[in-house]
Every structure is written in C-alpha cells, then in structure tokens.
Amino acid sequence: MKAVKRSASVLRKAGKPAKAAPSQASARKLLDAAVHVIRSKGYSAARVEDICAEAGLTKGAFFHHFDSKEACAIAAAAHFAANADALFDAAPYSRSPDARARVLGYVEFRKAILKGDLPQFTCLLGTMVQEAYDSHPAIRAACDRYISEHAGRLETDIAEAKARHAPDAAWTPESAALYSQAVLQGAFILAKARHGPKVAADCLDHLKYYFETLLPVGEAEHPGP
Amino acid sequence: MKAVKRSASVLRKAGKPAKAAPSQASARKLLDAAVHVIRSKGYSAARVEDICAEAGLTKGAFFHHFDSKEACAIAAAAHFAANADALFDAAPYSRSPDARARVLGYVEFRKAILKGDLPQFTCLLGTMVQEAYDSHPAIRAACDRYISEHAGRLETDIAEAKARHAPDAAWTPESAALYSQAVLQGAFILAKARHGPKVAADCLDHLKYYFETLLPVGEAEHPGP
DNA sequence: GACATAATACCAACCAGTTGGTATGCAGGT
DNA sequence: ACCTGCATACCAACTGGTTGGTATTATGTC
Numbered sequence: 001m002k003a004v005k006r007s008a009s010v011l012r013k014a015g016k017p018a019k020a021a022p023s024q025a026s027a028r029k030l031l032d033a034a035v036h037v038i039r040s041k042g043y044s045a046a047r048v049e050d051i052c053a054e055a056g057l058t059k060g061a062f063f064h065h066f067d068s069k070e071a072c073a074i075a076a077a078a079h080f081a082a083n084a085d086a087l088f089d090a091a092p093y094s095r096s097p098d099a100r101a102r103v104l105g106y107v108e109f110r111k112a113i114l115k116g117d118l119p120q121f122t123c124l125l126g127t128m129v130q131e132a133y134d135s136h137p138a139i140r141a142a143c144d145r146y147i148s149e150h151a152g153r154l155e156t157d158i159a160e161a162k163a164r165h166a167p168d169a170a171w172t173p174e175s176a177a178l179y180s181q182a183v184l185q186g187a188f189i190l191a192k193a194r195h196g197p198k199v200a201a202d203c204l205d206h207l208k209y210y211f212e213t214l215l216p217v218g219e220a221e222h223p224g225p
Numbered sequence: 226m227k228a229v230k231r232s233a234s235v236l237r238k239a240g241k242p243a244k245a246a247p248s249q250a251s252a253r254k255l256l257d258a259a260v261h262v263i264r265s266k267g268y269s270a271a272r273v274e275d276i277c278a279e280a281g282l283t284k285g286a287f288f289h290h291f292d293s294k295e296a297c298a299i300a301a302a303a304h305f306a307a308n309a310d311a312l313f314d315a316a317p318y319s320r321s322p323d324a325r326a327r328v329l330g331y332v333e334f335r336k337a338i339l340k341g342d343l344p345q346f347t348c349l350l351g352t353m354v355q356e357a358y359d360s361h362p363a364i365r366a367a368c369d370r371y372i373s374e375h376a377g378r379l380e381t382d383i384a385e386a387k388a389r390h391a392p393d394a395a396w397t398p399e400s401a402a403l404y405s406q407a408v409l410q411g412a413f414i415l416a417k418a419r420h421g422p423k424v425a426a427d428c429l430d431h432l433k434y435y436f437e438t439l440l441p442v443g444e445a446e447h448p449g450p
Numbered sequence: 451g452a453c454a455t456a457a458t459a460c461c462a463a464c465c466a467g468t469t470g471g472t473a474t475g476c477a478g479g480t
Numbered sequence: 481a482c483c484t485g486c487a488t489a490c491c492a493a494c495t496g497g498t499t500g501g502t503a504t505t506a507t508g509t510c
Contacts, residue, residue: 026455026456040359040360041269041356041359041360042267042268042269042355042356042357043267044266044267044268044269044270044356045269045356045360047498047499047500048499048500048501049498049499049500057456057457058456058457058458059457059458059500059501059502060455060456060457060458061455061456061457062456063500063501063502064454064455064456065455068500068501069500069501118358118359119359125418126355126411126414127355127356129414129417129418130267130351130352130355130356130414130417131266131267131269131270131352131355131356132267133343133417133418133420134265134266134343134344135265135266135270140417140418140420143418144418144419144420147415147418148418171431171434175427175428175430175431176431178415178424178427178428179408179427179428179431181411181415182408182411182412182414182415182424182425182428183404183407183408183411184411185410185411185414185415186351186406186407186408186409186410186411186412186414187407187411189351189354189355189407189410189411189414190372190403190406190407190410192354192355192358192365193350193354193358193365193368193369193372193373194369195358195365195369199403199407200407202400202403202404203400203403203404203407205400206396206400206401206404206435209396210431210435213438251489251490272464272465272466273465273466273467274465274466282490282491283490283491283492284466284467284468284491284492285489285490285491285492286489286490286491288466288467288468289488289489289490289491290489293466293467294466294467451510452509452510453508453509453510454507454508454509454510455506455507455508455509456505456506456507456508457504457505457506457507458503458504458505458506459502459503459504459505460501460502460503460504461499461500461501461502461503462499462500462501462502463498463499463500463501464497464498464499464500465495465496465497465498465499466495466496466497466498467494467495467496467497468493468494468495468496469492469493469494469495470491470492470493470494471490471491471492471493472489472490472491472492473488473489473490473491474487474488474489474490475486475487475488475489476485476486476487476488477484477485477486477487478483478484478485479482479483479484479485480481480482480483480484
C-alpha cells in the first residue's frame, strides 16, 4: 500500500485560472519553499516541517501533494529547472542574433544575478546531488537530467559559435558546456565557503575570458554552410 | 558542564609509539571513517553510529574523542586537509624546478587521481560546506580555511610562473588559484550527478588548456628579478 | 453529497548525546 | 615487587527530543 497512490493534482488540466481550488497555489508555495529550504540547509537537514512553515502550510497539505519528502525534492528540482529556463529565456542576451555573443552574454548574465543572499542564487541541483548521489538514486537522476538539459541549451549556442569562430579546434561544444556548469557549481561552493558572491564573480570572469580565447574573433570567420 | 571538558589525548607528547595506549589509532580510525562516511552521504545524513560502525568502534569511543558530531566534522576537515597536503607534497610534479610545470603538473595529477569510487576522490570540504555554510558556522569556517590554504599553495607556484611567462597579464595569481579550485569542486559535482569521473576529467582538460594559455611559453621569457 | 484541499493529532522509529561501568597504563610510595 | 590513586580509553545500555509519515476530521466548492 505504498507504490500506487495518488497522482495528485499538481499536473492539472490547467483549468480555470482563478475560481476553483487554490491547490495549484499551495503546491507552488510548497515547491518554492522546498527550493529555498533545501538551498539553505541541504536535503537531509531540510525537515518537512521547515518546508511547511516556509510555505505557511501544515504537514497535512504537504503529504496531500507529495508522497514523500524525496518525491517533493524531485518535484522541486523540476520546478527549479523550469524557473531557471524561464529566467534565461527572458534574459536579453538570449535574443542576440550572434551565437558568440549569446555564449558570452550567458556568462555575464550569470555573473549579474549573483545578488542577495546565497540561497537566492545558488543551484538547488548541485546542492542536492552532493548529498544524495549515493543514497537517493532518484534525486541523483533528476539532478543529472536537469543539469544536462541546461548544459544542452548552452551547448547549442557554443556549437554554433564554434562553427564560425573555431571550427577546427579540438574541444567539443559538449565538454565546453559541461565545463561552464562545473565552473558555476564550483563558484557556488567557494561563495558558500567565503560567505559572499565575490569569489564566484571572479571565477566567472575567468570563465568568460576562457570562452573569449576559445572563440577568437576576426580570424577567417567562417560563414554558415 | 559542557564547555570546558576534555582536551583529549589526540595531541599527545608523541610518546612511546607502540606500548602505551592505542588512543591515537582509534582517533585516527574515527577520523578516517568520518571522512569516508561524510563524503558518501554528506554531513547531515552521516549518523554518528555510521561513523562508529565504519571505524569498528562504539559511540562511547566516539564521544570520548569528540565533544560532538560537529567537532568531529571539523577535526575530520583538518585530517582530510593534512592528508591532502601530504599527498600533493609527495607527488612527483611538485619537485619540478619549473613553476609552470608544477602548475600544469598539479592539474594533471588531480586528473590522474580520479580513480575508484566517488567517495575516494571527491572533496570532503566542498561536500560539507554545501550543507553547513549557513547552519554550522564553525564547519564553514574550517572548510573555508583549508580550501584557502590549499589554494594558497597553488597560488605560490602560479605567481612564480606568471612572473616569468605573463608578468603583465591582468589576472591575479590568487584568482587563478581559486578558479582552479572552483573547477575541481564543480567537476566533482558533475561526477556525482553522472555517477562517474569521466566528466571531471574532461573539465580538468579544459582547466589545463586554460592554464597553458594563461602562461604562454616562449614569448620574451622574463628571468627572475 | 461527492470531491479535493488542508488542518489537527498522533505514532513509531530514529539518533545525538549521557550515564555508569570496566579495563588498562602509569606514577610514586613502601 | 606490590599496592594505591588517578587518568585515559572504551563499551553497552539508556534517554529524550526529533521527525517522516498516517489517520482522522474539518472546510470549501461543484
């Protein structure tokens, strides 16, 4: 009496926006709260009651929406990734027609959003996978998936820029995209250790400089095929 | 009746090696166990009993040597850092007379030791500071200190190499040393997400290439002052 | 009244830390 | 040598607060 339970209402038909039930709002509150609490204290130390308190709800509501703490964490990972996607899609750099500018703009943008307290800009996925990679395979898989998807979006731009600016270079767009994610995750760790975003910004300066050398301008620019 | 307790025997006179008390051996066992367990499951999820079981001792022994779980974690951080220092000091690259070779050798060496299971090569400090930076200030401070000390050792070599190969470049040895630590920490996160060290090795290839471009050979080599 | 949502009350397992006890080693006095 | 006093090292059993999860009840909406 555990496996097949409720499929919950989190994934509704996307029905009437205002009137009916405020369930979507509560589910969203819980997810936002979970993201914030887990970013602050990690997955293991984040108690269900912490998340409920942060959301202004009780455990009754929590276990109505999620089968378990682990399921909530996985949903929170998806929620976090969706929010991130929306944020980067909306950022001005992403509408540049030049792929190289989009790559450098991405790094600049990531540097620009290093504002406020640490839980506001650090990565939920990197935080969770650190503790959960061995003991919670489902969480590891979710983090892997969303990190890889995010890297994949960046890889597209990198590949396009490489085709034009460094078509013969030995490195692959995939490894460069993953490398940038490693720099980001590591920058967050250093920011946490130092209790401030400055180190992270310095790291992103190095990353930007690296991309500038990987994608040199003005030498036999290759046009599109 | 809490603050002033034992000062323990961990720091003994360094007396007779074999006969007397086997306390040092047990303390070391507990520290090794703590490092392993925390690297596997993180600080919060690591139970004191897990550490004791791994060490083949009981909780009585644990709380004889450490005042609390947190104190053990801090001692484990110091233990880990000391072990790491010894490892890098013993590595062949560190005896090269050329500073640039030592910097590149460091990255190569870090890539070479990405062997075995994940808890065997990931960084205890980065793992702990992720969860503890906000809730356990003492742990954060310890991780900050040992990460910074390790970066400082690298910084010395980088500074020497920069003076010879890129004296006028805008970047600082300090930021480059911290950047390399960020890449490492991030590489470990990706390795955990992907359940294998390959991504991490790819990241270190990028880092090595970056250092090669930061420290170009053969252009107006500057001699020592 | 059927259904979804959410609150209250509760439980059983878990776990950091405590207690009290035993074993061992090391003085120094006789 | 032998005893005594004291500190260190360790163990087994216990405790009390915590916490994920459940059972039950209440409220609002079609």
